[in-house]
Amino acid sequence: MDNNRLCVGLIGLGRQGHNHYNNLLTLSQIIKLKYVCDLKVDETWEREYSNIPVVTKDYFDVLNDPEVDAVVIVTSTNTHAQIIKDAALAGKHIFCEKPFSMDTNEDEIKDVLRIVKEKNVKLQMGFQRRVDPQFREIHENIISGKIGEPQIIKSTSRDPFVLDKELIKRIGTLPYDFTIHDLDLVRYMMNSNISEVYAKGGTLIDPTLKEIGDVDTIALVLQFENGTFGMIDNSRQAVYGYDQRIEVFGSEGMSKAENVSDSTVELFNKDNTKVANPLPIFTERFHQAYINEIVSFVDSVVNDKPVIADGVDAVMAERAAQAVEKSIKSGKSEKVDTVFEI
Incomplete structure (x- = not known):
């Protein structure tokens, strides 16, 4: 120090x-x-x-x-x-x-x-969405009981453009590099391991991704160990910007976060509706979250606190991503092992 x-x-x-x-x-x-x-x-x-x-x-x-x-x-x-x-x-x-x-x-x-x-x-894994200010507020709403018992969670994540195939080879396919964030976040929000995945995936945007065994569009349904459900949709290309939304529905209410944009002003009249597009890329949308995760890491080291996302969290997200890939190929739902002991 x-x-x-x-x-x-x-x-x-x-x-x-x-x-x-x-x-x-x-x-x-x-x-x-x-x-x-x-x-x-x-x-x-x-x-x-x-x-x-x-x-x-x-x-x-x-x-x-x-x-x-x-x-x-x-x-x-x-x-x-x-x-x-x-x-x-x-x-x-x-x-x-x-x-x-x-x-x-x-x-x-x-x-x-x-x-x-x-x-x-300390080992902290980079699941920055856990410390995004909006998502933290939703998490607080859940753990404080404001929406009752969570029952269904929905997560939408869509990139603004298709990544270069050479980059994808280094960082992983859509389930590993992208969907894995949704898988970790919904597990974190629902406070329960993912136990089963049913996924559909295809190349609706760039058919050449098949050459590297990847997809550009995914829709999946999850079941959690506690019996609750989740839905995730992902795309590699949303032409209007970085599309990132989440909703948690519970027995006493619902909490959700919409897209972040440069302006919250919306215009509605007889001719049209005008709403600002979401921010253009993930580094802008999650700018504060990336800073927060490093601040959280330093706090964990200096004050000997638990990290916000550890190695076991990474394993569980990876297992779920593997199940997504398996399900896309098999056309069937795939179980996810919820037990991991070091």
Whole structure:
């Protein structure tokens, strides 16, 4: 710790890595960003990141520095498990973007989580929707009993444009990179594990996604362990902006969050209806949530509090994402194992 600031190394500076980089810089009162690390580092990076003490392409430079308290991992999904393991062995607290993996078997994941536990380090996974101000308010409405017993939850998430196929290969298919956020959020809201999934998916926007085994449109129905139900719809292309809404219906009422836009003004007259489009991209819609999750992580480390989303949460979301993929292929509902012991 440096004057009560957490000394941090950022590992991975791709699209999402730059988002975290910019957010970390705004938190200089609680974070000292000492390292940026990426495999693509060359001589131009030191000029571009001249405000950062160390720029490197080897993440072990970060892990071997005794001054570093924690790492923020924003690398390709298939590298997450190994870097988490190495960071835990080095005694560093860990914030890692979701998911835990795309294909790492659970025995390996359990091994990693055992090391995290044995080394007594914090591991927080990047499910930022849990700390979005609007969604937090809905969660508070649920746990305070304002809507009675939750019975049905609906989540809509639609990206503004189809991602490049090479990027999809690195970060995961629609169920793993995108739907997984909805799966985690509805599980969190309903305070119950997902026990069964029935999903339909297809390429209604870009048929070439079939070449990499992906889909661009998903509709699914969930059952939770406590008997309640959920519905999720996802699309890779909403031409009007980033479409993100959620509704929870209960025995005594309902709570929902609509899209966020630059303006709350709506116009209704005999000629037309005018409503502002939602914000254009997820980094803007969840800007405050991305900051909140890092602040929450620092608070967990400094004050030894539970993290907002841990490794087990990541496993449960990943299991549900696997069931979504399975169901799309089988055309049948798929059970989800709700038991996970380290």
